[in-house]
Amino acid sequence: MLLLNDNKKIFLPFFFSLFFSSQIVVAQDFITGEISSLKSTSFYQSKELAKDSFTTYPYNKKRIHWVTAANIIGYGGALVGLNAIWYAKYPRSRFHFFNDDNEWLQMDKVGHVYSAYSESRATMELWRWAGLGRKKSIWISGLSGVAYQSIIEVLDGLSSQYGFSPGDFTANIIGSGAFISQQLAWNDEKIQLKFSFHRKNYGSSQLDKRADQLYGNAEIQRFIKDYNGQSYWLSANIKSFFPDTKLPAWLNISVGYGAEGMFGGTKNIGYDDNGNVIFDRQDIKRYRQWYLSPDVDFTKIRTNKKAVKVLFFILNSFKFPAPTLEYSNGSLKGHWIVF
Numbered sequence: 001m002l003l004l005n006d007n008k009k010i011f012l013p014f015f016f017s018l019f020f021s022s023q024i025v026v027a028q029d030f031i032t033g034e035i036s037s038l039k040s041t042s043f044y045q046s047k048e049l050a051k052d053s054f055t056t057y058p059y060n061k062k063r064i065h066w067v068t069a070a071n072i073i074g075y076g077g078a079l080v081g082l083n084a085i086w087y088a089k090y091p092r093s094r095f096h097f098f099n100d101d102n103e104w105l106q107m108d109k110v111g112h113v114y115s116a117y118s119e120s121r122a123t124m125e126l127w128r129w130a131g132l133g134r135k136k137s138i139w140i141s142g143l144s145g146v147a148y149q150s151i152i153e154v155l156d157g158l159s160s161q162y163g164f165s166p167g168d169f170t171a172n173i174i175g176s177g178a179f180i181s182q183q184l185a186w187n188d189e190k191i192q193l194k195f196s197f198h199r200k201n202y203g204s205s206q207l208d209k210r211a212d213q214l215y216g217n218a219e220i221q222r223f224i225k226d227y228n229g230q231s232y233w234l235s236a237n238i239k240s241f242f243p244d245t246k247l248p249a250w251l252n253i254s255v256g257y258g259a260e261g262m263f264g265g266t267k268n269i270g271y272d273d274n275g276n277v278i279f280d281r282q283d284i285k286r287y288r289q290w291y292l293s294p295d296v297d298f299t300k301i302r303t304n305k306k307a308v309k310v311l312f313f314i315l316n317s318f319k320f321p322a323p324t325l326e327y328s329n330g331s332l333k334g335h336w337i338v339f
Contacts, residue, residue, distance in 0.1 A: 063130035090161040098163025103265035107227040109171045116175030117193045120145035142180035146172050190240040194233040196319035198339040210263050231258035233319045235295045250300040256291030293324035
């Protein structure tokens, strides 16, 4: 159980939601002329503009049906694929719980927060395009993030190798709550959740082999599964909080969290199928990292280009590489660039 890394399940529904929302962003300009009122200004740039954006797309029953079908079919298909790739490998079991709160220095929990938030954010674009009212769009999108993740938690609970994690479920609620509360309060996300990744070079054949076993060797596998190379960020837009400042509207300040030295869920020990120790590097320290760095809010950059809007929407899910201060192991150090 302790070797299982479930970030592979966290990101699948996130990319599903992001894909569909990007299609809708493209379709907005091609299908209707209703976006003309936004041609000369960026999206979500003020409370008033955010309100107006919901009246830009009138209620459209056909689009409501399309979005409903897209969510059901798209996410249902993702779950079928998820079951075939991961759950089918292990026997089914009676529904059970599993407390994994002490694993991976809680990087997996932060990943759940981020994924539920990102799914809510992406789904919002679908319902807004369909003409659903502002509050309905917020609540349905926000609760979708919890629902998408909770279905996976139930599947975990029915798998002999996993288990329903109350900690993961709580993290899902926090992620969706971060989206819902900001949209209701500000009609905007002044504090965004973002993700960054850099591939780790472990420096020895033994550690590289262990990393390949835990996280895979392909770039996309490491991107999704290797907690040692991941960081999660709270990125706050400065001008949203201080509108009179002369700083550019796109400038954010971000606080990040990461961790390193992890070659197992709770300890750097590995076992074979018979319970024999095949990897023991408890000499490697597992430690947390805290970051402070500037960031870019791409939604505050003005553009009339449809493809650029799509690109900016996707890019805003990720932390922009920038000079960074890191606090870890009781000391402060700087980096010219952190990914």
